[in-house]
Each structure stands twice: as C-alpha cells, then as structure tokens.
Amino acid sequence: MSTVRIPPLLRARVGGTKQVELPAGTLGEVLDALASAYPVLRSLLFAEDGTLARGFRAFVDSRDARLTGGLSTPVEEHDLVVILPATGGGGGGGGA
Amino acid sequence: MSATRAAVGTGARPPGHPGPTRVALPAAIRDALVAHARAELPNEMCGMVAGTATPAAGGRPTTWHPTRNVAASPFRYEVHPDDLLRVSLDIDDRAEEVWAIAHSHVGSPARPSPIDVERAFYPDALFLLVSLDEAEADPATGAPSVRAWRIVDGQVFEVGLEIAG
Helix, strand or coil: CEEEEEEEHHHHHHHCCEEEEHHHCEEEHHHHHHHHHHHHHHHHECCCCCCCCCCCCEEEEEEEHHHHHHHHHCCCCCCCCEEEEEECCCCCCCCC | CEEEEECCCCCCCCCCCCCCCEEEEEEHHHHHHHHHHCCCCCCCCEEEEEEEECHCCCCCCCEEEHHHECCCCCCCECCCCCHHHHHHHHHHHHHCCEEEEEEEEEECEEEEEEEHHHHCCCCCCEEEEEEEEEEHHCCCCCCEEEEEEEEECCCEEEEEEECCC
C-alpha cells in the first residue's frame, strides 16, 4: 500500500482525513482510487482532460511528479504521495 | 478581470470581504521578508509563513520559511518544489497551517498582478507582497511597501497589516 497525504485545504471536504492508505500503482491510479473513496475530490484534483488540475502539485517519494512522468509516475509499496496547492505568479513585465 | 477591494480602517468588514480585514504581523517576520527580497535581487523572492491556523480561521503567524524561487526571474516566482514539499510537510507535522505565501515585486507595487491572481491556489491564506520599487517606499522612512491580500475565486481583497513588536 502507498500513503496519500491529503492537502489541508481539502481536508474539510473529507471529514478531516489527513492521509489514506491506497494500493500502489501509477500516480494516476492512486489518485483515481482517492477520488473514488472521496468523490468530492475528483473534480478538484483532475482537469477535464484527465490530467492533474493545474492548481495542484503531486510528489511521489519526495519527487515532483512533473519531472517523473506525471500521472504515469510509478508509486511503489510504502511510497508517500503528497498533494499540495501550487504556488506561482510574479510582477510580470520584461517580456516574460 | 479581477476586482480589488481595499479594507481600510478598523470598522466593520466591507460587504463581500471574506475577512479578516486586519491582521498582526510580527516586525521580525516583516523585516525577514524585506531582507530576503533584497538578498534575492535582481530576482523576485518567495517564501511561506506558518501560522496557528489560516487567517480565514483566525490564525496568527508563527514562523517565516524563506524558499528558493525556482523561476529565478525578476518577473516570476514559483516556490522551488523541494522547498514547497519540505516546508509544507514541516508545517503540517507541527499541526500548523500555511498562513501566507510571500513574494516580492522588484519594480511594481505590492499589489497582486494578473498572473498572481491567476495562480493563487491558497484561498484561506494571505498573499504577502513586498515591493522594492523605490516609488512605493514609505516616504518618511524609505521602508519598502509590504501589503497583504486574500485572493478567493479570482477576487482580490486587501487585508490591513498591523506590524507588531
């Protein structure tokens, strides 16, 4: 089993649950299992095209899943999956 | 197009403002934000402030966590993913909450830009902005402008800062 840490922002929607144990697989499969356990999370975690919603980052075994295959990232037994709200922005300008 | 609503004075909460309209920020954290902003020049700085709870839940700030700006840009910021994970887990393991996300604007006011609003995913926290634009500095002291905001569903609300200590 893997452990999934639910972001504090979403815990009120899942009865205050902090983390859950779910079968290992790919990150997509683990998050799908999470959304099956807590259907209220599905539309929050997934974009319409099935990718991770842009407001969240996912980490598998402390690695940013954007760098390891996205939702195809393998989640091994005993891995910790952490979901966090994304950060970003800036003053803009400079042609950026 | 986002709306910006300023909370001024100490009266009742303006209509539509999610509150709080004012918060206390320790001077030590304010000073650390400004120091980090200056140290990161020419790029924007970023970091996170832990609190006893979110400002939306009436929490007070406890700890400043400076982070790396993985964008390494004068115009953009993103908390380095390794720092986001480390700091977020540290805050969570202490049974605290993210009280604020902080970053600097090196040449524009301490007001959320359109991209700040577009990428604001902490509706219960504050967004603390430091402006290093000299035109925005306190005319009496020269201190950089530091302002606080809540960004909820694309709506921007200023939260008054009371520097304490």
